[in-house]
Amino acid sequence: MFRLLWPIVLLVACAAPTADLTLAPDVDGFSAALHRVDHDLAATAALDATDWTVQGRLAGLHLQRARLAGGYADYDHALLALDRAYAQAAPGAGPHQTHARVLASLHRLPEAIDAVDRARDRILIDDVTTAELDLLRAELAWQQGDYPTALDASAELELRRPTWRTASTGAHHAWHTLQDAEAERAWDLAEQRLVGEQRVARAWLHLQRGLLDLDRGRPDEALHHHLDADAALPGWWLVHEHVAEALVLTGHPDQAEPIYRDVVERTDAPEFMDALAGLALDRGDRHAADAWIARAEARYEDQLAAHPEAAAGHALGHYLDFGPADRAVELARANLAARPNAEAHTWLALALLHADRPDEAREHVTAALATPWRSGDLLALAAELDVGE
DSSP, X not given: OOOOOGGGHHHHHTOXXXXXXXXXXXXXXXXXXXXXXXXXXXXXXXXXXXXXXXXXXXXXXXXXXXXXXXXXXXXXHHHHHHHHHHHHSOTTOSOXXXXXXXXXXXXXXXXXXXXXHHHHTOSSOOHHHHHHHHHHHHHHXXXXXXXXXXXXXXXXXXXXXXXXXXXXXXXXXXXXXXXXXXXXXXXHHHHHHOOSSOHHHHHHHHHHHHHHHHHTTOHHHHHHHHHHXXXXXXXXXXXXXXXXXXXXXXXXXXXXXXXXXXXXXXXXXHHHHHHHHHHHHHTTOHHHHHHHHXXXXXXXXXXXXXXXXXXXXXXXXXXXXXXXXXXXXXXXXXXXXHSOSHHHHHHHHHHHHHTTOHHHHHHHHHHHHTSSOOOHHHHHHHHHHTOOO
């Protein structure tokens, strides 16, 4: 998604040249992880198709694949498997927990909360599952802007059943309440709690550290963390696109462009078409930029038609960058309706500012500042619009 990153502008201008980066070869990395998921999918699909638990496992594997590979096709497969599971299960039974996770990933928050509640109400449920559901419920509260509930529930879970996920959730909360040292401590703790070869999780933790650095205007430090993520799981496109982003922000677009092109070839994701459009504009190639912009817009509109709640926030960045401004406002409102939190208020404020509606923008900055959530983007907007805390 589009990022403000005003504090970074001066850093880009004065960045010193660096040696060409070499990303880690994909040896027992992303491709192997994806192959393992595909193998598990094939093995599970060969089991009894009339058993709802098999369909639930298929849905969970498709969710795992979606998070690893990107795109929406696996979410669609997961939803179809869930439909089959509920059709086969007895009334009240079914893969409610998996359903909640899929719906949460698609930003269908009220439905996800309902699925969590259904899973939580089952009679036969162990303490581990209960804790996992409570953590998901806390994360959903955060996405809905209910920060006190989310913070209290996460802290309680960290005491009751600490895992790498509870520590990581605590780090995320600390990051967005301006407690950077606590966020770093919690991510250290999360990494210590990882057991065995959880390479995807380890790479994801390094990415989060880098994103905090970007939010604080430290692209050089972000690049180091993203390269650590690449070492943890070589070949993951999600890591590569963040490496490319940090390279642009440290003044090395020539190194970023081939990475972005590779990621687009692998994912067909419009966010990275937008990045390539921006690079083309920076070098004065309007023809190439227009081609990328048109291709990205078509992909975004397809995604919005299929999964409006999940796609709105991503497509918003495209229209903020390339217009029209009214379409950006429309999508920002849809994003706020799906995720009524401070971040969504921030993006709506930005869209309204782009549409030359600063008074309305100030209202949403004020709404965001009334919560404990903070980001570099929000604080920059508050300064731009002269909105005090």
